[in-house]
Amino acid sequence: MTFPIDYALRLRSLWICWLLAMLFHVELGLMPLFHGQSPEIESHVDAAQLPLLFGAMLGYFLLPLLAVLLIAYAASDPQGSRRWRPWRRLHFWFSIVYTITNIPHLIADIVVPDSRLGQVVLMVVLVLLGLAINLEGWRWWRQALPS
Structure with missing residues (x-):
């Protein structure tokens, strides 16, 4: 007996881990x-922009x-996945944006002269979690398409 894969559960778990x-x-940065x-790291942001x-x-x-909550509602909707299809598509692209924004942050953490290894490791984990969210988000979106 095979059971369908619960992509929404995977996504909620991945987002919570992320x-x-x-x-x-952030906490490690304050340690x-x-x-x-x-x-303190030398800031190039004007105080008025803070x-x-x-x-x-x-x-x-x-x-x-918000994404975690909407995924939960979409997964538990008794009317099925059809009405949540736009959200599934939006979620996939939303997750891509988050992954893309984490890559420059990882690079910045690597090139900062006084960067700490723990911060770099956490950013690597965040990028990997983001890629997993992208993959599961793609699968969840595609699962909602009519056969």
Whole structure:
């Protein structure tokens, strides 16, 4: 007996892992504070632009949370997957954008003169999780297409 693959469950799990890795990436960046060191990296962002940057980071964290919720609703809709097909397509492209944005961040963490190995490892994990989300998102989207 074979069972259908629950791509939505895989996606929810991957996004939650991605969010936890992202939070740990931020937390690890602040760890020097607990040892009397400064976590500051030379910034090239004008102080007047910081509220916009902080708002963008808030959105960057909140959108995957919204994606997890929408995936759960789509997977549990008793009316089936047809009405959620646009969301499945949008989710796939959304996940591609997140993966693409993590690649320059990984490169930046590598080239920063005082980068820490833990931060680079976490960014590698985030990129790999992003690629897995892309793959499962593609499969979930394609699963909704009529045969």
